[in-house]
Amino acid sequence: MGGFIPSKYSIMVNRLLKFIFCLGLFTVLTGPMSFASHMIGGDITYKCLGNNRFQITITLFQDALSGLPSVILMDNPADYAIYTQGPNPVLVTYGSVSASSTDTIPPGFSNDCINNYPDTKLRRQIFIFDVTLNPSDVGYYIVYQRCCRNATISNIVTPGNVGVTYLAEIPPFTSGECPNNSAVFKSLPPQIICVNTPFSYDFSASDMDSDSLSYEFCDAHPGGGPNNAKPSGNQIAPPPYTSIQYLPPYTSGQPVPGTPPFTIDPVTGVLSGTPTQTGRFIVTVCCHEWRNGTIVNTLSRDVQFVITDCSKNVVADIPVLTDLPNTYIVECEGYTVNFINTSSGGNTYHWDFGVPGATSTQFEPSYTYPDTGTYKVKLVVNPGTTCTDSITRLVKVYPVFKAGFIYAGKMCAGEPIQFTDTSFATFPPVISWKWSFGDGQVSTEQNPAHTYAAPGGAKTVTLTAQTAIGCRDTASVELPLGYLDVFAGNDTIIVKGYPFSLNGTGAQYYDWSPPTYLSSASIADPATNFPDTGKYVYVLTGSTEQGCVASDSITIWVVSGGIVFVPTGFTPNGDGRNDYIKPIIVGYTKIDNFRIFNRYGQTVYMSSVDNAPSWDGTMNGQPCDMGTYFWVMTVTNVTGQKETQKGDITLIR
Numbered sequence: 001m002g003g004f005i006p007s008k009y010s011i012m013v014n015r016l017l018k019f020i021f022c023l024g025l026f027t028v029l030t031g032p033m034s035f036a037s038h039m040i041g042g043d044i045t046y047k048c049l050g051n052n053r054f055q056i057t058i059t060l061f062q063d064a065l066s067g068l069p070s071v072i073l074m075d076n077p078a079d080y081a082i083y084t085q086g087p088n089p090v091l092v093t094y095g096s097v098s099a100s101s102t103d104t105i106p107p108g109f110s111n112d113c114i115n116n117y118p119d120t121k122l123r124r125q126i127f128i129f130d131v132t133l134n135p136s137d138v139g140y141y142i143v144y145q146r147c148c149r150n151a152t153i154s155n156i157v158t159p160g161n162v163g164v165t166y167l168a169e170i171p172p173f174t175s176g177e178c179p180n181n182s183a184v185f186k187s188l189p190p191q192i193i194c195v196n197t198p199f200s201y202d203f204s205a206s207d208m209d210s211d212s213l214s215y216e217f218c219d220a221h222p223g224g225g226p227n228n229a230k231p232s233g234n235q236i237a238p239p240p241y242t243s244i245q246y247l248p249p250y251t252s253g254q255p256v257p258g259t260p261p262f263t264i265d266p267v268t269g270v271l272s273g274t275p276t277q278t279g280r281f282i283v284t285v286c287c288h289e290w291r292n293g294t295i296v297n298t299l300s301r302d303v304q305f306v307i308t309d310c311s312k313n314v315v316a317d318i319p320v321l322t323d324l325p326n327t328y329i330v331e332c333e334g335y336t337v338n339f340i341n342t343s344s345g346g347n348t349y350h351w352d353f354g355v356p357g358a359t360s361t362q363f364e365p366s367y368t369y370p371d372t373g374t375y376k377v378k379l380v381v382n383p384g385t386t387c388t389d390s391i392t393r394l395v396k397v398y399p400v401f402k403a404g405f406i407y408a409g410k411m412c413a414g415e416p417i418q419f420t421d422t423s424f425a426t427f428p429p430v431i432s433w434k435w436s437f438g439d440g441q442v443s444t445e446q447n448p449a450h451t452y453a454a455p456g457g458a459k460t461v462t463l464t465a466q467t468a469i470g471c472r473d474t475a476s477v478e479l480p481l482g483y484l485d486v487f488a489g490n491d492t493i494i495v496k497g498y499p500f501s502l503n504g505t506g507a508q509y510y511d512w513s514p515p516t517y518l519s520s521a522s523i524a525d526p527a528t529n530f531p532d533t534g535k536y537v538y539v540l541t542g543s544t545e546q547g548c549v550a551s552d553s554i555t556i557w558v559v560s561g562g563i564v565f566v567p568t569g570f571t572p573n574g575d576g577r578n579d580y581i582k583p584i585i586v587g588y589t590k591i592d593n594f595r596i597f598n599r600y601g602q603t604v605y606m607s608s609v610d611n612a613p614s615w616d617g618t619m620n621g622q623p624c625d626m627g628t629y630f631w632v633m634t635v636t637n638v639t640g641q642k643e644t645q646k647g648d649i650t651l652i653r
Contacts, residue, residue, distance in 0.1 A: 038062045038072050039149060040122060041189045041303040044142050044168040047208075048178035052135065054170065056080070058097070058127040058144050061189050061303075064104065065121035076102075078127040078144060079232035085139040085169065089238040092140065096232065097129040107191045120191040133170070135177075140170040141239050145231045147224030150304065154279035155250035156220075164302055165223035165241050171296045181208040183287050183299045190303075194310030195278050198391075203285045204269030205299060211289040215269040218286035219243035219252045220302050244282070256281045256305060260326050281305045314345035316381040316389040324470050328377065328393035332401035332471035336368040339377075343389075346381035353377055354395065369397045372427075401425045401471035405463050409449075411481050412548030413456035416449045423465045423473070432466040438479070455485030455506065456548065482508075482544035488554040494530075495587030496558050498638055501527045507542025507550070514538070530558045562587030562637050569650035572617030581615040581649060585635055592634040592642065596649065599627065617651055626653050 040061035047055045058080065062072050077096040083089040105122040133140055144166045151160030173179035183205035190201050205213055221241040224231050231237070246252060256262045262273030264285060271285070287299040319340050321327045331337050339351065341364045351360040353367045354375030360367065369375065375397065380390040402424050409417035423430050435443040437450050438459030452459065459479045466472040485506035494500045504510050504524040515521035517529050517536070530536060536558065541551045565584040572579045583594055594613040596605040604624055607613040617624050633645045 038064070038066075038068065038075075039146065039164060039304070041301055042144070042164065042166050043185065043299060043301045044144060044166050045182040045184050045299065046142065046168055046170065047181050049130065050178060051132075051176060052173075053130055053132050055128065055130050056142055056168075058166070060125045060127075061105075062123040062125065063121070064123035072123065074230060075125060075146070076127075078125075079230060079236065080129075081143045081233070081236035081238075082131065082133070083141045083143065083238045084136065085141055085239075089141065091234055091238065092133070093131065094233045094236065095129070097127045099125045100128040101126045105188050105191075122189065122191050124188075135173055135175045137172045139172045139179075142168045142170070143236055143239070145223030145236050147229040148226060149282070150280055152280055153282055153304070154277075155247055155255055155281045157245040157247050159282075161226055162222045162244055163224035163229070165221035165237075166300070166302065167221075167239065167241075168299065169297045180211075180289070180291075180296050182297050183207040183211070183213060183289050185287070185299070185301055189301075190305065192310075193275060193305055193307045194312070195275050195307050197310065197312065198272070198274045200270060200272045202269065203264060203271050203287075203301070205287045207289060209289075209291070211291050211296065213269070214266050214288045214290065215264050216266060216286055216288075217253045217255065217264060218284050218298075218300060220282050220284040250281075252284060255283045256307070259320075275305075275307045278307050278309055281307065312345070312389065314381050314387050314389045315343060316346070316379050316391040317342040317344070318377070318379055318391055318393045320393060321470070324394075326392070326394055327470065328395055330396040330398065330470035330472065331369075332399050332467075332473065334399055335370070335397055336366060337395055337397070338366045339364055341379065343379065343381045343391075345387075348382055348385075350380040350383045351377065352380075369395075372398050396470055398427045398467075398469050398471055401427075401465075401467055401473050403463055403465040403473035403475040405461075405475060405477070407461070407477070407479065410548070411479065411546040412544070413452045413454040413481065413484060413550075415548075416451045417479070418449050419447060419461070419463075421446050421463070421465065423463075423475075425467045425471060427467060427469055427471070429468055430465050431468050434464040436462040436464075438462075452481055454550065455483060456481045457483040480546070482546035482548040484542060484544055484548045484550050486540060486542035486550040486552045488538065488540035488552040491555040491557075493557045493559060493563065493586045494528075495562055495638065496530060496533055496560055498587060499527070500556075501525050502538065502540075502554065504540045504542065504552075508545060509543045511541045511543075512538050513541065528556070530556075533558045533560050559587065562635070562643070564588070564633060564635065564645045566631060566633070566645075566647050567649070568647075569652055570617070571652045572623075573653060579616065581613075581617075581631075583613050583631075583633060588635040588637055588643075589640075590636050592636060594633045595631065597630045597632075598624070599629075604629065623653075624651060626651055 040063050042060045045057045049055055058078050060075055077098045079096050081094040082092045102125050105124055107120050147163030149159045149162050153159035168182055171179045185205045187202045193199055203215060207213060222244050256275055257277045258273035258275050260273060264271045283305050284300055284302050288295045289297045318328050319342055349361060349363055351365055354377050375395045376392055377395050378392045382388045404422040405419055406422055407417055407419050433444060433446050435448055438461055439452055459481050460476055461479050462476045464474045487505045489503050502525055510524045512518055512521040518526040520526045536556045539551055539553045543549045563586045570578045570581050594607045595603055596615055598604050604619040605615040629649045629651060631647055631649060635643050637643055
């Protein structure tokens with residue numbers, strides 16, 4: 001027991017054993033088995049025996065299935081320290097105690113609806129010792145510390161380097177007085193928790209003194225470390241103790257991901273929730289003992305929740321809205337709700353619509369609610385059988401809500417259009433607006449302005465609005481945006497006297513400027529009558545009934561006779577540039593034939609009027625040599641006469 005003065009020999013032996021222990025633990029934490037877990041939880045309780053004596057009980061829960069036996073053996077004996085309470089704790093005594101009992105706790109889990117629940121082996125070690133403490137006006141702390149936690153814990157930072165601290169508080173007392181007997185948790189730690197399955201666990205405690213008890217989530221405390229895995233004597237750190245560092249978004253108050261979230265009833269101590277993620281999670285619950293309005297002791301239990309995938313034979317399920325927790329629907333058009341059943345493995349069903357006496361045994365029933373409000377709907381699959389499951393969802397009935405909007409402005413590309421929300425809600429306010437303008441652009445403003453880029457055209461505008469209680473509706477309108485994509489035509493060359501008409505497109509109304517030499521300046525395709533050769537430029541201004549306006553221009557070269565364009569050279573190397581010889585004619589009606597000769601007079605290419613001339617630099621499928629080639633072309637002019645044109649080409653490779 002504590003308070004003795006160790007000899008030099010015992011100090012050397014103790015240090016050597018600690019070195020061997022830490023070396024072994026370091027191998028465990030960093031070697032192939034570093035992920036083995038053995039500490040499931042623990043707590044410290046005490047009884048007052050009278051005459052200033054107390055019986056202390058340290059309880060440790062260990063994972064004997066995946067935990068290393070060598071590490072578990074190191075938990076026995078258990079080291080403890082006792083400090084005074086107050087701002088400057090003083091070490092009163094310390095010592096080691098051997099296990100009073102060791103047993104294996106059965107899983108206590110039986111569910112015909114689960115196919116593959118995992119194997120477990122929970123080991124409990126109990127250490128009991130008596131201690132005499134002097135009367136104190138500040139009280140005492142009993143402390144146990146150990147390192148380290150499992151490295152795969154999901155909700156704390158660097159869990160493999162973080163230990164545990166368990167403690168109990170003895171309130172102040174006078175000589176011979178029994179100040180308190182600590183509360184004792186009733187239930188063993190849970191061994192099997194299935195993901196996506198409603199879970200409930202009784203964290204309540206009993207108290208010999210009939211003190212009032214309250215329950216809450218609280219901080220877990222670190223203790224020990226990789227360099228001192230099993231603190232003993234004055235190496236056991238004194239209070240106060242900091243919280244372990246939780247990994248965001250987890251906190252001591254929200255230690256496990258769940259929908260609905262995990263909560264603990266402050267009066268009954270019942271913890272409940274539905275876990276939504278597999279993994280290991282540290283959960284710590286404090287049981288406060290109240291007497292005359294003052295907390296005289298806090299019993300805490302540090303538990304590791306191991307959440308696994310369990311294959312269920314029967315699963316009750318009702319769809320849920322993604323943005324409203326545990327809500328099936330917000331009905332805002334009327335009072336009738338059509339229910340969807342996504343359960344599996346069921347044969348019979350029982351619906352309770354949240355209204356007294358309103359039930360159904362249909363697979364997917366409909367129900368008309370008598371009034372507005374939020375109702376709790378419960379579906380039980382295979383009720384009254386061995387294998388059953390149930391689920392509860394919220395149904396919110398708050399008609400009427402209608403999304404709507406008006407718009408104003410010039411219905412033209414490039415002009416701002418103002419949109420104004422006119423949504424109506426019997427139960428306001430409207431809090432969310434999502435606009436889609438039909439051109440890939442969106443907005444979340446209530447009354448946005450939007451400008452469309454050319455060329456315009458009708459656009460479907462959609463508004464999705466939502467109220468604070470979750471009503472949502474969508475309104476769509478086809479905006480009569482004037483289509484305007486004015487095009488005057490490609491620049492071109494024509495022969496004087498040859499009939500030619502302009503061809504404007506993309507508008508409803510047209511205006512050519514200048515109107516000179518045009519049959520009409522206010523139509524899309526006026527005929528031209530140019531008196532002489534030269535360059536003529538026309539600007540086309542197009543408009544719509546909505547008043548949208550845009551313009552484009554065209555340049556026309558008028559020449560005295562027909563012109564043949566044949567490139568003087570090309571490079572048929574397959575790079576996509578200058579790979580072909582393609583003759584172009586202006587002022588001629590057609591190409592009658594087009595022939596190419598090499599320097600020996602051999603015809604290497606010939607094209608008739610039936611196929612567009614295009615030479616790729618080959619003859620009979622084989623590449624022709626570099627050099628100069630000669631071409632002869634026969635064309636028909638606008639009067640029907642044949643003309644012959646000649647020239648040369650340089651083939652470059």
